[in-house]
Amino acid sequence: MMHKVILGALLVTAMARVASAQDTTALIAGDRAANAELSKIIDGARANGLPVEPILAKVNYGVLMKAPAARIIAAVRGTAARLEEARAALAPNPTNADIAAGENALSSNVSVKSLKEIRGIAKNRPMAVPLGLLSQLVVSGVEEPKATKIVASLIRNGASVQQLAEVGNDFSSLVLGGLKPDNAIDLRANRLYAVLGVPTGSASAAGDQHSLQAGPSSPTPPGKKKP
Amino acid sequence: MSNDAPDPILGRAIDELRRLPPVDPVAIRRIVDAAAEARVTPADEPVFVGASASRPIRIWRAVGLAAAAAIAGFIVRGAVATKAPTQTVAETPVAMAPDAALRSVSSSSAESSPILQQFIFENAHAHTVSVVGDFNKWDRSTAPMTRSDDATWSVIIPIVPGRHIYGYMVDDSLFTLDPRAPKVRDVELGTDGSVVMVGRP
Numbered sequence: 001m002m003h004k005v006i007l008g009a010l011l012v013t014a015m016a017r018v019a020s021a022q023d024t025t026a027l028i029a030g031d032r033a034a035n036a037e038l039s040k041i042i043d044g045a046r047a048n049g050l051p052v053e054p055i056l057a058k059v060n061y062g063v064l065m066k067a068p069a070a071r072i073i074a075a076v077r078g079t080a081a082r083l084e085e086a087r088a089a090l091a092p093n094p095t096n097a098d099i100a101a102g103e104n105a106l107s108s109n110v111s112v113k114s115l116k117e118i119r120g121i122a123k124n125r126p127m128a129v130p131l132g133l134l135s136q137l138v139v140s141g142v143e144e145p146k147a148t149k150i151v152a153s154l155i156r157n158g159a160s161v162q163q164l165a166e167v168g169n170d171f172s173s174l175v176l177g178g179l180k181p182d183n184a185i186d187l188r189a190n191r192l193y194a195v196l197g198v199p200t201g202s203a204s205a206a207g208d209q210h211s212l213q214a215g216p217s218s219p220t221p222p223g224k225k226k227p
Numbered sequence: 228m229s230n231d232a233p234d235p236i237l238g239r240a241i242d243e244l245r246r247l248p249p250v251d252p253v254a255i256r257r258i259v260d261a262a263a264e265a266r267v268t269p270a271d272e273p274v275f276v277g278a279s280a281s282r283p284i285r286i287w288r289a290v291g292l293a294a295a296a297a298i299a300g301f302i303v304r305g306a307v308a309t310k311a312p313t314q315t316v317a318e319t320p321v322a323m324a325p326d327a328a329l330r331s332v333s334s335s336s337a338e339s340s341p342i343l344q345q346f347i348f349e350n351a352h353a354h355t356v357s358v359v360g361d362f363n364k365w366d367r368s369t370a371p372m373t374r375s376d377d378a379t380w381s382v383i384i385p386i387v388p389g390r391h392i393y394g395y396m397v398d399d400s401l402f403t404l405d406p407r408a409p410k411v412r413d414v415e416l417g418t419d420g421s422v423v424m425v426g427r428p
Contacts, residue, residue, distance in 0.1 A: 061413070061418070061420075064359065097339055129390075161388055166426065
């Protein structure tokens with residue numbers, strides 16, 4: 001019986017080591033120096049209590065796109081730094097998904113100030129979708145203060161995660177259809193305010209009302225439903 | 228007027244009856260909140276390990292053996308470790324483990340559990356197509372798509388809510404954006420990806 005236990009222990013230890021190696025060994029084929037550097041960054045992030053999935057995803061993305069090793073390393077280093085920044089901005093109890101969404105937002109030129117503002121409003125709710133919407137608005141050309149104000153207002157007025165996601169997808173469809181980003185988000189946010197029963201002219205809505213242009217009806221992306 | 232022709236007065240009456248009363252958003256929110264509270268989280272859902280009655284017992288035996296092995300492993304590791312004890316105590320991941328576990332549990336709330344998402348892509352000439360994205364760490368082997376008769380490729384995969392970057396890998400070598408989705412530039416890598424927002428229905 002004892003030898004079985006020892007054998008099992010060795011097996012578990014070996015499996016754990018293999019899993020750890022697979023996790024930390026980067027995937028740039030034939031580039032030991034780059035892999036060693038990447039492993040150092042990943043191990044450092046893990047030791048710091050940061051989620052490493054976004055870092056590993058970045059490595060794989062770079063490899064898939066055949067980006068040069070130096071560029072991948074720089075991107076991974078940037079990701080690790082932003083993860084740390086996002087964790088601090090989303091304190092006190094961000095989940096790994098929150099931190100990853102915060103990192104994504106920071107990489108989309110969303111500021112730490114906006115992250116903190118949305119965190120303060122969303123309180124203990126998951127941040128992935130609100131920050132995803134904010135990122136999508138900013139990266140599409142909506143001014144950050146306005147984008148933050150709208151996302152904050154939608155959350156404050158009880159928009160669900162699904163509704164926020166739909167706003168993001170419909171906003172993108174409107175922009176793809178030719179509408180200006182500012183007009184697209186006004187149009188889509190006002191439609192959601194109507195669903196939520198919030199008067200769009202009231203102070204509880206976005207506040208900063210803009211003239212709305214008549215846009216095309218929002219096409220629904222494949223596999224999505226409108227609210 | 229024939230007997231089959233609809234009576235206009237009756238038609239108007241039916242239309243009037245079909246018209247729904249105005250919906251109270253507060254009531255809707257209350258119902259949605261109640262439903263969200265009553266939702267069974269993934270942690271509460273029953274897990275069926277296997278169909279046969281004997282398999283769970285074997286698995287429990289295996290789990291017990293693995294646990295015993297792990298404990299023994301730690302003992303053996305401690306006995307043969309060459310590092311100073313202070314270094315073991317100072318290992319941050321071990322010290323942070325309970326916190327990490329709590330975070331993991333809280334993140335499995337209804338709003339952040341995975342949602343089935345369908346991807347559709349049209350390509351008549353492709354031999355294989357798969358979805359790659361940050362949700363599967365850009366691994367081309369995890370989400371192969373199935374081709375239908377009209378050259379449409381599709382797959383349904385679980386994705387956690389949020390904003391995700393993705394694309395399609397055609398014939399295992401050609402990365403292609405989704406023509407129906409907005410694209411976003413990864414400035415650091417110098418590449419483009421498609422964007423989708425996923426939220427809980």
